[in-house]
Amino acid sequence: ETGVTQSPTHLIKTRGQQVTLRCSSQSGHNTVSWYQQALGQGPQFIFQYYREEENGRGNFPPRFSGLQFPNYSSELNVNALELDDSALYLCASSLGGLLNTEAFFGQGTRLTVV
């Protein structure tokens, strides 16, 4: 158990809809990163939040957005869902400010867009 929890675990949405995924970080961790993992691929970095501000973003369109709250939990929002958005979405928490802390992952949310 990593102490990182994601909800929901599974979700089915229709193309064009919007979805919100949630992540509770490990106690004391102030940095949350989100990744998208398509079937058979390694995770792809979406963005990262550090102390409630986005401080890094991968090659994802603006319809992928996020938030980090004062308790360091986080949300990933995806608008105008497309079929290719079907993937496992992973959240990782870590402690920013130190040189080499590892990131701990949640179990992910499996999103299916139909």
Place this chain on the structure above:
Amino acid sequence: DAKTTQPPSMDCAEGRAANLPCNHSTISGNEYVYWYRQIHSQGPQYIIHGLKNNETNEMASLIITEDRKSSTLILPHATLRDTAVYYCIVRVAGNAGNNRKLIWGLGTSLAVNP
């Protein structure tokens, strides 16, 4: 693009040591080598990381060559539960607020056989 190269698959007999190689010939002086594994459809699990010295913990050992251009993850006594995809990642150590994203390749699919 991932900065590491790993064999796509490997087999290992249960109880034997599993040695997983990783090539990171373009690694920079301030980049650490991280290893994660992912058991089918679960979130990635942190295993170990190192900078230039060999490292050992309760899960594995990490051997980094002197020129730091390659490394080997060693699972000393592989069990069936070690069957997973193993990812080798290099990542710069950052100060507070720096982008700490992990860039993942396709990893090595390790099959531990009875």
